[in-house]
Amino acid sequence: MPNYTENTVSTIRKNILLVLLPYLLDSTSLNSKLRSFKAFPYGLLSLATYLKRQIGNSLNIEILDCNFNDGRDIISVIKGKLTEFKPDVVGLSMMFDNSYGYLKDISITIKKYNKDTIVVLGGAAATASYASIMAEQENIDGICFSEGEIPFLRMLNSKNMLDFVDKDVSWITRSSLREGRVPKKTLVENLDDVIAVDYGFIDTSSYAMGEAFSPFAGQMASRKQFFLLTSRGCPFKCTFCMRSADDDKDMRYASVKEIINHLRFLVSEYNMNVLTIYDDQILLDKERAKHLFRELAQFNFRIECPNGLSVAFMDDELIKLMRDAGMDTVFLAIESGSPYVLNELIHKPLKLKMVKPVVKTLRKHNFWIHGFFVSGMPGERDEHRDETVEFIKEVGLDWSGFSLATPSRGSELFKICIENGYIRRDMGVAELDVNKYIINTPEYTPEYVAKKTYTMNLDVNFVNNYRMKHGEYRIAADAFMDVIKRYPNHAFAYYYLSKSLYALNKDREAQLAMENFYEIKRKDDMWKEYVKYFNIS
Structure with a gap:
């Protein structure tokens, strides 16, 4: 593993708070491209693991996932963690554009708590929109361009972190933008250095991972x-x-x-x-x-x-x-x-x-x-x-x-x-x-x-449906049930589930599915239109 610690100038213990901005949406949206379940913050786990292994005991790292708020508003969650942990550096992760609406209030809250706390931003969405973000977010000290492990490590090991961020090729600041400097990636070349992610930074039991769509998914008693x-x-x-x-x-x-x-x-x-x-x-x-x-x-x-x-x-x-x-x-x-x-x-x-x-x-x-x-x-x-x-x-x-x-x-x-x-x-x-x-x-x-x-x-x-056409009604039914689990008001899923169940001689279950189809269609003009288009009787 490459060692980037040789220029460390201080053994003073630093508190590093890594924050995943909220991204969750309504899980029943028919068009949702974002995860509707609480997924492990893999990018932050990789970053935290890498930093801890490189720097060791002079670093105290915590991860705060803002998708867990126990019913509290996000700012209350942030304030509580700031008071409890007293971070020297806060790294915010923005993977999706829909998280951007939270960025201003969160960064203001951090700077109000302690104006000397360094606040940096990373993630795919941040890399793609860095110029706009730096122009709009005055409380962000810098944005990491692309992968964060090595740039973040070098920042922590520098004599003056703000000066380093202002000059390093993989960090974007207002100064670098004024000077027209084009950011460059600093990549982990050997992925063996980051493969063994340490899940000890989070409570894994709190995360409800979701398997991808398949009639074969969800069949384990304990996943x-x-x-x-x-x-x-x-x-x-x-x-x-x-x-x-x-x-x-x-x-x-x-x-x-x-x-x-x-x-x-x-x-x-x-x-x-x-x-x-x-x-x-x-x-x-x-x-x-x-x-x-x-x-x-x-x-x-x-x-x-x-x-x-x-x-x-x-x-x-x-x-x-x-x-x-x-x-x-x-x-x-x-x-x-x-x-x-x-x-x-x-x-x-x-x-x-x-x-x-x-x-x-x-x-x-x-x-x-x-x-x-x-x-x-x-x-x-x-x-x-x-x-x-x-x-x-x-x-x-x-x-x-x-x-x-x-x-x-x-x-x-x-x-x-x-x-x-x-x-x-x-x-x-x-x-x-x-x-x-x-x-x-x-x-x-x-x-x-x-x-x-x-x-x-x-x-x-x-x-x-391919499986229906080939008489594989059990697999087809399982697929339609998976659709219903994800989208409870999907009329066509109920209709074709009913057809599959009738073919499997499960008449009572088929009848219930058909009743759900008619009830959804009755209430929703969109489904009435699609039923008419496909001439479903």
Whole structure:
């Protein structure tokens, strides 16, 4: 592990408070892209673990997750922690734009408590909007650009932390912006240094982790679920990705040996039995992926990769290794069934002809097959969206998740939308709602695209559900019940659950589901419209 402590100038104990800003939304929103459950603050855990191991006992670190407030308002929670802990440095984490509305009041509260407390900000959303944030937030002393482990460590080890932040290449300040300095990333090159996250910084029992959508999920009597990030980076430049304007396409990996050692500890310490791997490109190094899944088989985990996998790297051997390791559901990052949209609008190097053979192999190994698709890219027309629907039916996916294109700051899509007037040029940080489609092109209104996309969802997942068509009613019913658990007022889920249960000779349960369908339809004009559109009797 590299040592950045040699220039430490003081052994005075520092109190470091790492704060995760609120991000939770209503879990019943049909369009929510954000987590509706309390997920481990993995980024802050990684940062805290790295700092503690590098600096040791001269550092006292606590993590405050503002998504836990015990019914109190957020400012009361912050004030209580400031009084109790007396931090020298507060690091605020902003992963999503919807957290921005809390930033001003929280930073003011910290500075009112002690004007000498250093307040810094990090996280993906902060990196993407650093100039606007520094202009608007006078109580933020600096913003960390990209990864935070090494920049934060160097700040803590400096003679004067504020002076260091003002001069370091990976920190953004008002001074650096005035001088026109372009921030640069300082990355952890060896991910073995950060793979063994210390969960002792939080109360793991307070977190209600959620498995990704699948009829095979939620079947363990006692679920002990943990996250893992075994690699960082992505070599691709999908237009909608907030990293698409980043020229750094290098990949970094943790060694399989260190991953397995960490998992053994989690099993021993926490009885872990569900592993969620959040890598963007877990399969890119195919031989490493095969090695990893061979080793994972020893644990008898249920494994999921909800960020999506590329069909380009899947072969029969890898798919079997994934299944043997404990993966029963696969999420395929396909994005579109239209070659034009993939190549010209998204810039994703995927050949659609590769998908069907991979789906066939996944089917052979008894996977639930879920495809990811993006709708509403500028330049996409209805014929392209119809092409996607036909592609899904033709290749035989079990389920398809549709996301409406979001022009996230930092993405090529954001630049395209600004340059062409598809979104407002003066849109503030907090105004970009990832759960609302806002791209307004001359061809289509946002409302039209959102409705068209939801119709696609109902078509392939309910009206023409793959498992229903192939007589696999038990699995179909479990999928519809998972939908209802997440969205209790989903009329189509109740209707097709009823159809599945009737086919399983569960007449009483089927009747109750149908009664729920009629009751929801009676109260909601939206569902009446979709029932009429699909001619459901």
